Amino acid sequence: MTSPGHDTAQQTPEALQAAAKRNLWMHFTRMSSYSDHDVPVIVRGSGPYVYDQHGKRYLDGLAGLFVSQIGHGRKDVAEAAARQGSELAYFPLWSYAHPRAVELAQRLAELAPGDLNRVWFTTSGSEAVESAWKLAKQYFKSTGEPSRYKVISRSIAYHGTSLGALAITGLPGIKEPFEPLPPGGVRVPNTNFYRAPEFVAHDLAAFGVWAADEIERAILREGPESVAAVFLEPVQNSGGCFPPPPGYFQRVREICDRYGVLLVSDEVICAFGRLGYYFGSQRYGYQPDIITFAKGVTSGYSPLGGMMVRDRLMEPFADGQSTFLHGITFAGHPVSCAVALANLDVFEKEDLLGNVRANEAGFRATLERLGDLPIVGDVRGEGYFYGIELVKDKNTRETFSDDESERLLRGFLSPALFEAGLVCRTDDRGDPVIQLSPPLICTQEHFDEMEQILRSVLTQAWSKL
Ligand SMILES: Cc1ncc(COP(=O)(O)O)c(C=O)c1O
Secondary structure, eight states: OOOSSOOGGGOOHHHHHHHHHHHOOOTTOOGGGGSSSOOOOEEEEEBTEEEETTOOEEEETTHHHHTOTTOBOOHHHHHHHHHHHHHOOOOOSSSOOOHHHHHHHHHHHHHSSTTOOEEEEESSHHHHHHHHHHHHHHHHHHTTOTTOOEEEEETTOOOOSSHHHHHHOOOHHHHGGGOSOOSOEEEEOOOOGGGOOGGGTTOHHHHHHHHHHHHHHHHHHHOGGGEEEEEEOSSBOTTTOBOOOTTHHHHHHHHHHHHTOEEEEEOTTTTTTTTSSSSHHHHHTOOOSEEEEOGGGTTTSSOOEEEEEOHHHHHHHHSTTOOOOOOOTTTTOHHHHHHHHHHHHHHHHTTHHHHHHHHHHHHHHHHHGGGGSTTEEEEEEETTEEEEEEOSBTTTTBOOOHHHHIIIIIIIIHHHHHHTTEEOEEEOSSSOEEEEOOOTTOOHHHHHHHHHHHHHHHHHHHHHO
């Protein structure tokens, strides 16, 4: 039921707060934590900063949720949405095209590596991952290999929440309530070198070979004729930014080719400049069969996701009577496509990829200064994408117990960092980490601001242990 005076523009901060508590259900949020304190309400943004309803400013060290590449409050991109809304707000991509979807598909095909020339739009990353699995299954059914349906992904990796995507996700805690999930998800080790097995712990190259070969061993164990695809992020987010060891992706590509398995690069986070390239696979020099994307493609000015597919995967659907039996009403929404084109214009005009490449060493060096704190075990990542792993003992790398982690991350760090003016993410789905992924417009002054806030709050956290 609505309450009287529900026009948001009229609401006082107190009324909005009450309604947030009464009517809104936040995602992946322990709602009880708002029983004794306020729901943070963000009302506007400008560049790398956002502001709450009391006018307090925060540095958006997470780009919303790995989304706001160009920063907040860009009128040019918002106006592109308004123009498209008045010209053609909606038409489906089911049997029809509209100009913005065509233009965006063409532009993405030009930017993507190799012959990823076919673009399938969705509205989100989960739908993109789900679509890639469905395409892999139908492709193999159409090409005489109907037993290929399994998907290999890495431990702790997050690939989305819809049931198919969740079956690919490697986080047991968020899967358990929804079991049984679609069958076929197979897990392999990730590339967390900080916690590498002892026999490869001192040799990054050997670790990379081992981790890639674990994919081959999984394919052989499952039976190559049953495996459809391997889903990997260029840099794995969940667990706190695991970059690939040198040569890892080249070896994975060879393994996939040897067994006829598709390589899906899940770039929902890593595309659109996060790693200083349009696509993360370009940074590491490998050719995916499918790239999934979302988030940064519009910098969040409107929702959009999709997958880019190599020519040969489209062939069974290109003639005869075959159709990819899949579709989503709002996929490739005209407003979102117009926004994505305007977003890419900003990338070009402001050379955002150049900005990331020019400043990423400074970002790394600034975060590495935190290494003098006893609680900071590891600082890892690439581009504008970093994880800081927190430990109880730097020398032994001992991590926190579940209880300590609960008290430290949820009880203290999350609220304290926000209170101190930094939006970032504390995550304990693997070992406890703080994740940073700022807008691509950020420069040294913003890195310094992040470092100062982190230093002060992490110092307090240590004293509370
Ligand atoms: C690598 C990866 N894949 C898929 C997803 C799911 O995207 P969405 O939340 O848009 O469904 C995410 C979301 O963070 C992601 O990081």
